[in-house]
Amino acid sequence: MMKQLYDVIVVGAGSMGMSAGYELARRGMRTLLIDAFDPPHDKGSHHGEPRLIRHAYSGGPTYVKLALRADERWRELEQSTGEKLLERSGVLNVADPDIYKFDVRFDDAEEHGIRIESLDADEIRHRWPGIRVPDHYRAMYEPDAGYLYSEKCVSAYRRLAAEAGARILTNTPVTAIQAGTSFVTVSTKDVTYTASHVVLSAGAWFRSFASLIDAPIRAVRKVVGWFEPNGSAATGAYDAGTFPGFTFGDASGGYYGFPSIGGAGVKIGRHDGGRPWEPGEPFAPFGAYPEDETDLRLALEKFLPGAAGKLLRGVACKYELTPDDNFIIDTHPEHPNIVLAGGFSGHGFKFSSAIGELIADRIEFGRWGRDISIFSLDRFAEQGRLQAEARTRT
Known part of the structure; x- marks a missing residue:
């Protein structure tokens, strides 16, 4: 050899x-x-x-500082290649305050000079009419965040x-x-x-x-899907340039997603859950299980009802989780x-x-x-x- x-x-x-x-x-x-x-x-x-990039990150100062440095390095990569790799779409994080509060992240943002906004449910619905949230929900909006x-x-x-x-x-x-x-x-x-x-x-x-x-x-199988906005009220409401990247969290789970980029549809995935997978085992494609689509669709119907149209595309990927x-x-x-x-x-x-x-x-x-x-x-x-x-x- x-x-x-x-x-x-x-x-x-x-x-x-x-x-x-x-x-x-x-x-x-x-x-x-x-x-x-x-x-x-x-x-x-x-x-x-794409993938979200945020700076007012959960997990404390180590993550916040690393996210800020990563942002600098992505911009350097763009300059080195002449390619557009990072979009400043803003990222809206919405949560049921009975499940999750943003207080620590606001403190970290202030300490590290990160622009951040605190929004109530009325403000969320006014700025992004395509979103539906209960009255007691709250949000943290980071205008300089986006996706890669x-x-x-x-x-x-x-x-x-x-x-x-x-x-x-x-x-x-x-x-x-x-x-x-x-x-x-x-x-x-x-x-x-x-x-x-x-x-x-x-x-x-x-x-x-x-x-x-x-x-x-441990590795788990995860899925994401792209859905077509439906109805005249949804026309343009979820398009890139208008709609931000997002996360939603409540007792039903944690979801994340992106605006429709170039007509590809609203992308959504679920952060928690997933089916265990081991190297060497068969890996099931999107649609192998009924919940692949229904789980994502239910979240859209709950939070982004105008985006819960036809499934345009779905893929399965892998998370590698620590305890x-x-x-x-x-x-x-x-x-x-x-x-x-x-x-x-x-x-x-x-x-x-x-x-x-x-x-x-x-x-x-x-x-x-x-x-x-x-x-x-x-x-x-x-x-x-x-x-x-x-x-x-x-």
Whole structure:
């Protein structure tokens, strides 16, 4: 079996891996990216454009600062490529205050200079007549937020990574990763590659590498659909340029979506729920289960009734969830030359531009460029210890 030597091998070249690969290559490192498919593709989490980007983020200052840096990096990517990747549509977050309140996010926004508006139900309905909400609902509107064209972003990073000298190996599953003291070997069917560092960003396939790192990441099947606005009252009401990106949350669940872009229809997905999936299992397409369409349609009928027309398109994708929905960005507990980036729990894409930079900083300088301790792998061991102590006390 042939062997080839690199400074860094990135295993999994989706949104996180492709961003990291570009950052590493442009810093002069001999970089190999390996993916089981051909990014951008429809086998993971980054397809089915677009993706929301917000700054007044739940989860506290670490997320807020990372979102702001990611926004800067997306603008730099636009400048480097000359492509339009980010739309400032505004994002409207609507919630039943008995379930969720925006108070902490307003405080974080003020601290970090993020423009934000607090709206009651009357103001919501007045500004966007296509929305229907109960009188006691409240909203947080962020005018400078918007959405990213995810597949274009991955393609842009892929092109720039190749121009910077990275080698991108597609349709090539990794069969094994073996860690040594100074080097890591990555094996495919025909070739073994060796590098000083490895980035493992395998998305929903993280559990395929459980013999290397048994991270608490589980994959679930998720669906999104595009629906045609119906009736004369809906004409233009949900179009891009008029209607914002949105989230809705109440006792029935959490939903997110986008205006109709170029007549594609209103896109909506559900953030919670999903059917478990394991690498190697068949993956059911959209429509395989009755709830694929009905769950999304019910949410539209409740919140955006004028958008609950004909289903134009539906796709199934994968979330890779951690127990607390926070990311895992850390080094391997026994092999610091292996960087782990996974568990992005359905809300990671917007951060991928900044996460690629973080990973490159860690490999080049031996340290993270910012405090990301909330993403450490060992937090799960601590949580397990606390839970065990609680059970003992009871």
